[in-house]
Amino acid sequence: MIPEIGHYALVLALLLAVIQATLPLYGAARRHPGLMAIAEPAATLQLAAILIAFAALTWAYVVSDFSVATVAGNSHSLKPMLYKVTGVWGNHEGSMLLWVLILALFGASVAVFGENLPPTLKARVLAVQGMIGIGFLAFIILTSNPFLRLNPAPLDGQDMNPLLQDPGLAIHPPFLYLGYVGFSMAFSFAVAALIEGRVDPAWARWVRPWTLAAWSFLTIGIALGSYWAYYELGWGGWWFWDPVENASLMPWMAGTALLHSALVVEKRDALKSWTILLAIVTFGLSLVGTFLVRSGIITSVHAFAVDPERGVFILLLLALTIGGAFALYAIRAPKLKLGGVFAPVSREGALVLNNLLICTATATVFIGTLYPLLDKTVSVGAPYYKLTFVPLMAPVVVAMVVAPLMSWKRSDLPGVLGRLKFAAAGTALVVLAVLWLQGGGPVLALVGIAFGAWCVFGAMTDIAERIRLFRIPLGDSLSRALGLPRSAWGAALAHGGLGIALLGMIATSFWSxxxxxxxxxxxxxxxxxxxxxxxxxxxxxxxxxxxxxxxxxxxxxxxxxxxxxxxxxxxxxxxxxxxxxxxxxxxxxxxxxxxxxxxxxxxxxxxxxxxxxxVPWIWGGALIMAFGGALSLSDRRLRVGAPRRAAARAVGSPA
Known part of the structure; x- marks a missing residue:
């Protein structure tokens, strides 16, 4: 009976998603407050319905109800309780249910915490979320129903993939999905902005917290997945350029570019069209990852080997979602007002350079991942990525340190480089120390160590410059440090964490x-x-x-x-x-x-x-990066629903 309740709850969630996707959108077009207000209860009720369905499936796994087909195929009565619970998402059907649960969670969060959003924008954002929910709920009900029964029921199950019977898999998929699905919020805000024809600093301030939360979750998810492969597969490596690993890296890269681009929109009212495009591409790459894992067209320890017909459904969903967004972008983006102008040598210019390099590097990963699917005779491995991805990311690391010290609109590059002299000296000392400890070493290894040290010392320099260390009394510097916005500390931690991770990657790659x-x-x-x-x-x-x-x-x-x-x-x-x-x-x-x-x-x-x-520095650095994102998110200026009152009065009117 309980599995049937879960099935009916899924159908109810689909009906609520249809209501959420249609009536508020019509109400926003007609400026009808009553219809727009339907979005909030529809989003929260949809979350409640999917929670009931998820609880029903979890119950079936916990009690080993082998009359449920997915339980019989992915569980066993002797399996430890921890893996009975994690088995809920250790298969295709259950993982898709977790996917839509997180999607509904983000939609309900906007409904609850987005009270300062303009009513029309909020209604349209939730409507777009509802449209995505329709697609994936229909996919589950029509092709991947986790509540199908077996008659007669087997006496016992076929057990879960032994590779997935690991504590790391208890938390890796949820964090990964929180990142993947979290970028749907940036996508929904982007599509809603295109419908309204308005992108401004207020929009950027609303979209950045959701993007930052998704980026932080995805950072943790990728790190956990890398560590799981390191200790579970027994080959001693931490990254294999596996197609599914690449599928998680691509939205992370695009999300990184989106974060910095949204910052330019917020601070300088520039790069509007580019930011909208990045929001669409980032979620599109998340959907590409979903397609790769569930289409059956790749072989990977991370993939679910399922019927390729399901992959066709997801491919169609991908085409409709991203294709429709691109069509809307082509129509509406040229009509967006241009923002502030800036000189090439400025913080905006440095962020644009970084964005272009990051997006080009993401494109190389995309090509390397998908090309073997087009030509089965070609195998793309680590040598390809070392020749394409790594050279593109090297200047990103250099610019990442320089950009925070530059002024908006126009900057003095020689002056900025002069303030980085201590970072350069610290980097040189680290390289000399490694050279002495290793008695030499490959030149590329020393160059990599220099990049990692440059990130760490650059982050320290950023904070030192903000608190005017050694230029004013130490007590005053301490007071300034305590008064720094948490977003400033978070950005420095994220940049420094990347440097620490780079040091671990280089050291273990060259000196293992x-x-x-x-x-x-x-x-x-x-x-x-x-x-x-x-x-x-x-x-x-x-x-x-x-x-x-x-x-x-x-x-x-x-x-x-x-x-x-x-x-x-x-x-x-x-x-x-x-x-x-x-x-x-x-x-x-x-x-x-x-x-x-x-x-x-x-x-x-x-x-x-x-x-x-x-090698532990790789995952330690990733956790520091994620903590930096969380610390930035705790800044009042970035919390959804808590903008400063003056700012709210200035930009809070409906578009």
């Missing part, structure tokens, strides 16, 4: 050590940097729903015992699939990483051992 050894009990193996392991054998065990072989190793550093390491090989009998659970010893300066291989006929075991210098 890998050993592949055959070991018998009692063998001692040197790895790198004074680390060694002693292999004491393998024990056999049994997990809740898997068979277990666990290695017993001791880790030493310079002869001193550090810890025990226990890498595992698991075999899931129901899914008939093996997995590796690596053992990792993490310090501030790197990881020792051990994966257990197969037994050999002579009684030895294969071991794969790595030393990854600074």
């Amino acid at each position: 050590t890998e050993r592949l050894e055959l070991a018998k009990p009692g063998d001692r193996i040197d790895i790198a940097a004074g680390y060694a392991v002693e292999f004491d054998g393998v024990r056999v065990g049994q997990g809740p729903n898997y068979e277990l072989r666990e290695g017993d190793l001791k880790l030493f550093h310079n002869g001193q015992f550090l810890s025990d390491l226990a890498p595992e090989k698991r075999f899931y009998p129901v899914a008939r699939m093996p997995t590796s659970e690596v053992a990792i010893h993490t310090t501030l300066v790197g990881d020792v990483y051990v994966a257990l291989g197969e037994a050999q006929p002579d009684g030895r075991w294969s071991l794969r051992l790595y030393h990854h210098p600074l």
Whole structure:
């Protein structure tokens, strides 16, 4: 009975989405307050209906109701409770339900917290959200219904993909979807602005918080996915340029450009058309990622292997959503009023340069991801991206440090560079220190280290300049620091976090050590940097729903015992699939990483051992970036529904 309630709740949500998409839009065109007001209860009721459906599916997984087809295909009675719950979104049908739940959550958030939005704009934004909801709710009900029954019901399920039975998968997809779907808000604001024919600083201030929230969530989601691949797949890498990895990177890149472009609209009333276009493209790339994962046209550990006919439905939905937005853009964008002018050497100019480079780099990833789908004889891998993506992003890092120190409208470049002399000196010292510690090194590695250090010291310089450090008494500088807007601190943290992540990427890419050894009990193996392991054998065990072989190793550093390491090989009998659970010893300066291989006929075991210098900095830097975004979002000036009263009076009238 409960699954049927979930099914009926989905149908009700679809009907509410139809109401939300039509009546408020008509009311905004006719300036009818009553019809426009329907958008708010429709959005909140749609969220409630989808919550009921999601709760019903979760209940079916928790109680192992194998009469529900998706539960029978993706769960098992012996599966730990954590993975019964995460199994709700560990499959195509459940993940799409999570997708529309988050979509409805963002729509309801605008309804609740957007009280200072002009009524017509608010109605149109929620109507566009309703249109997106119609498409995806129809997709679920018609092609991917999670509540279909089996008769007769099997005695037990087929189990969940063992690779997904991991704590990281409990939080990685929700954060990723909060990022993907969060960009729908920027898209809805952009389409609503095109319908109204008005884009101004007030519009930018309303759209930036939603974009910043989505960007922060997506940053965490990508970092969690990268870390999951690092420790779960057993190959020791953190990024493979997999099509689904690229599918998450592309909207993140476009969203980064959108954030900075919206800042120019807010501060200088310029780049209006460009910002609208970026909002459409960013959400379009999120939909491309949804298509790649569910179309069945790619092979990836991240993808759901489903019927390609579902991919055709999503492709049609993508064409209607983004194609319609582009058509509206072509008609209305030329009529938008031009904003303020600025010199090429200005903060606006630097942000435009960064935007162009970021968008070009995103295009190279897009081409590299989709081209093999057109020509099956071509394989695009890391060498392509190193030759295209990396050179484009290098000047972005340089300009990212310079831009915050430049003035709006017109700036003095030599003066700005002069204020960065301490950042340049700090960067040079870091490079010399690395050169001494490594006894040399590839030139490209040193250049990469320089870029990472430049980001970190540049962020510190930005704050130092704002508080006039060492130019006024220290107490006054401290007072200025306490009085700085949280958005300023957030931007500096985001830029500095990128620098930290870059240092980790470069160090582990160029100076990692890998050993592949055959070991018998009692063998001692040197790895790198004074680390060694002693292999004491393998024990056999049994997990809740898997068979277990666990290695017993001791880790030493310079002869001193550090810890025990226990890498595992698991075999899931129901899914008939093996997995590796690596053992990792993490310090501030790197990881020792051990994966257990197969037994050999002579009684030895294969071991794969790595030393990854600074690799934790990759995910630490990403978390700092996300925290910077959250800190900026907490700034009153960026919180939806809490603009300054004077600003609200100036720009709050209906368009």
